[in-house]
Amino acid sequence: MAAKASSAPLPKSGAVSKGYNFASTWEQNAPLTEQQQVAIVSLSHAVAERPFPINVSQEHISGQENGLSTSPKDKTLEDSGAIEAVLVNTHQFYKWFTDLQSAMKSETEEKYRHYVNTLTERIQTCDDILHKVDDTLDLFNELQLQHHAVATKTKTLHDACDRLLIEKQRLIEFAEALRSKLNYFDELENVATNFYSLNMNAENGNFLPLLKRLDECISYVESNPQYAESSVYLVKFRQLQSRALGMIRSHVLSVLKSASSQVQAVIRGSGGSKIAVSEGVEASVIYVRFKAAAGELKPVLEEIESRSSRKEYSLVLTECHRLYCEQRLSLVRGIVHQRISEFSKKEALPSLTRSGCAYLMQVCQLEHQLFDHFFPSSSEDVSSLAPLIDPLCIYLYDTLRPKLIHEANLDFLCELVDILKVEVLGEQLSRRSESLAGLRPTLYRILADVHERLTFRARTHIRDEIANYIPFDEDLDYPAKLERLPGTVSGATSGDENSDVFKTWYPPLEKTLSCLSKLYRCLEPAVFTGLAQEAVEVCSISIQKASKLIAKRSSPMDGQLFLIKHLLILREQIAPFDIEFSVTHKELDFSHLLEHLRRILRGQASLFDWSRSTSLARTLSPRVLENQIDAKKELEKSLKTNCEEFIMSVTKLIVDPMLSFVTKVTAVKVALSSGSQDQKSDSVLTKPLKNQAFASQDKVSELVQKVGASIQQELPTVMAKMKLYLQNPSTRIILFKPIKTNIVEAHLQVQSLLKSEYSPEEMQSIGMVSIQELQNQLDSLL
Known part of the structure; x- marks a missing residue:
């Protein structure tokens, strides 16, 4: 790195070129991912905003895009503490990077060390506070225990007070109940004093209140016998x-x-x-x-x-x-x-x-x-x-x-x-x-x-006036008694109030019906039933006796019609009575005792063997026999029987010759049949029917004419008697219908026999009427 700053670009040595090439090769051989690049950009922004370390002055360092060289601007490298020489190789770069990293680490550690110190101080402060809080909580817990003890003692005191109050109230109520119970016993002296007073009587104003109090005392003492001396009080x-x-x-x-x-x-x-x-x-x-x-x-x-x-x-x-x-x-x-x-x-x-x-x-x-x-x-x-x-x-x-x-x-x-x-x-x-x-x-x-x-x-009345009635001559004067009545008597069987109707009745019948009509509303149904059954029974017997007397005095037909007339009236007049004309009679039957006694005498049974059927109780016990008598049914039966007898008597009166003829023919045919089976026949039996003496054409013609005469003469007389005795047309029709049927049936049987034995010319000469003509003739009699 140069000794003093220069605005001219630093000369590029071969080491720089080599380092640059190395970096470029490294970058190409180990490319960063997009995520890593984003992280580096974020880190770059973060580093750009952070201050330089103390030994590096930002004013004398200028960054380059390739990040491989620096140049001082206002101060020298000595003043700023920057690298004086130019990084020309990888070693220098690593050294520089190491120094820079150490500086950054030192700067970072200082920050964290300051943060740790701050945290340590605060932790200490918190520990001091926690110690104080623990002491406060200890005091609070002690205070809470003291409060709980005070509350428990207070509740105990309140409960004790409540128990005392309840006990006091119970004792008060017990005393009052005892007093109220003793009041009933204490009243004895007060009540006794008043009741034994000379001025006390039922008119005294205090009498009734004292009596009421006395009743209350008695009721209380009675309901509490467990109290001492309650019985005495x-x-x-x-x-x-x-x-x-x-x-x-x-x-x-x-x-x-x-x-x-x-x-x-x-x-x-x-x-x-x-x-x-x-x-x-x-x-x-x-x-x-x-x-x-x-x-x-x-x-x-x-x-x-x-x-x-x-x-x-x-x-x-x-x-x-x-x-x-x-x-x-x-x-x-x-x-x-x-x-x-x-x-x-x-x-x-x-x-x-x-x-x-x-x-x-x-x-x-x-x-x-x-x-x-x-x-x-x-x-x-x-x-x-x-x-x-x-x-x-x-x-x-x-x-x-x-x-x-x-x-x-x-x-x-x-x-x-x-x-x-x-x-x-x-x-x-x-x-x-x-x-x-x-x-x-x-x-x-x-x-x-x-x-x-x-x-x-x-x-x-039933016994004397009905059962034991002795008829007078005028009571049995039939049919003259009916013929003496003016005009035609109608409605006799329907209870007409005309006095003439009752005059034609046999007195026991009139007395029976009169008696029953009076008793029906007056007696209980059970009693009336017994009397009605007895009255109807004896009345029917009395009428039958009178019928026999009339049959002797006048004719059998008068006796029959008299009986039918009065039985019909009796049946119709008792119909409105809403009762059953039946009575059950109970009788004791001792007929079996004789056989039991014989067995006992022969030693076959013991008199004292109570476990067997031959015991004394069973031996001497009678049997109860029940016999039910229905007077109404007996009346119906008697009426039916007499009507049938009348029908047969009239039938016999009119067509008896024909019936005899049919009977004889039947007997002959039976004889012929039995004779052929036994191979025993005589000349009489083997002859044809028309060759028989009783069945000749003249004989048959004679019996036909005789029957025809009876129909012309006897049957109207019978119908006149029926009209005289039986005023109800429907009753006569009912009674005449079987008579008509019998007459027609007799003619049919005779005609059937004649057809099989006689020629048409012979039958015509006999003069047998047709069935249709016969029916018309009989119908005209009604």
Whole structure:
């Protein structure tokens, strides 16, 4: 490097050229990547901004683009400390670079060393601060522990205070509960003092409050038997209660007797003639004075009724009811008895029943209203007034009973049932059921007696008037009895109200239907069923007996038509009764006992072997046999049988010759068939049918003419009788239809036989009518 600065460029030596070439070769042989170049550019910018080291002055160094030479400007190399010579070789460059790197490193280390020192100082400062913070935290932790200890002690103190307060409250409540429980026991002396006081009675204003307190004490002691001496206190409390209830009973009796005495005094003063239980009697002294007495007793009686759920008060209330009924009965007994006796003397049994029941209902209603003033909560109970109402009802019952026993008229008895069942029980009691409920048992008792008497008289009537009926001559005068009626009687089987219709009926039939129509609404269905079954059965038997008598007096056909007529009427008239005409009869059968006894006597069975079927119990036990009788079915069966008999009798009357002819022909054919099988035939059997004596053309013609004459003469007579006995055309048609069928069938059978045995000329000479003509002829008779 030159000694002094020069603006001229430094001479280039061969070493510089070689170094440059080396650098260029190096650069080419080891090219930098783009990333490395970017890093070098960044480093260059960073270095350019940094100051030169102290020993290198920027003013005397000028950079060149190739970075291989420097030239001083203002100062010498000695002043700036720069390299004095020019770098001419690689060694010099490396040395220079090493020196420069050392300088830079020294500069960099100084910076970091200064930074390290700064950090060290700050770390020391932080350590000092941390020591102080640790000391502060130690103090804070100690303070926190002290605070926690104080808080724990405070909470413990608060909890102790709360426990003491709770304990105090519990002790206070216990003391109060103990005091409240002891109050019930302490009340004994107070209540006893008041109840044993001379001034204490049921009218005293303090009586009812003391009684209520006494009840509370008894209830409490009863519900807590575990307390000491509770049983002793309970006995004493009950003694006081009995005394109080006795005072109530005495007070009620006293007031009732006082009212009763005043009423009796008025009655005696009036001679007993003006006081009567009748309409408007509530305004009379009998009821007005007792209503005033009800006002006096109302507070006490209401108190008793409100506690009637307890046994002792229920007994006292019942006793008050009894005392009331006794006093009332003593007043109205004579009046009711006198009034019913007056009815009995003046009126017949039905009107007596109606008047007596109406009067008793009036008395019962008034008494119930008065009873409601005394005991409003108990008036709904029917049994409460029973000691008063029942004796009054007995007067009517005792009056009606003897008359009822001697009453034999079914109409009167049925009227009694209608009065009791419809008018009294159905209308009056249903309209005023609450106030008249006390009469119901007696009325039902009277009704039951009427039913019993009616049932007995009905059975007697069925036995005497139907089963044992002895007909008069005029009762059996058929068909003259029907012929005497003016005009044509119609509607007999449909229950026509024309009196002429009933005159044609056999009396037992009319009595049966009349009896059943009366009993149907009066008796219970089960009782009526039994009576109806019996009545229909004996009526049917009675009609059958009369039919046999008429058959002897007039003709068998009259007897049959009479029976059919009356059975039809009976069947139709009992149809509206909505009952089953069946009765199950149970009987005890001992017929098996004889065989068991024989086995026991022979030693085949033991009398005392209870484990076998031959035990004594089984041996001596009868068997129950049930036998069901249905009168309606029996009636239908009898009617059907008699209709069939009538049909067959009429059929036989008209076509009997034809039937005999067909029978003979059938017998001959059977004989011929059996003869050919046995190979035994005689000349009679082998002859053709028309050559037989009974089947000759003349004989057949004769029987055909005879049947034709019967159809012309006998059948109209039969139809006339049917019209006389059976007024209903539909009934006659039903009955005549099988007769017509039988007649036509007989003609068909004869025609069939004649066709097979006779020539057409012979059949024409016989004179057999065609079936169509026969049917037209028969239809014209209807």
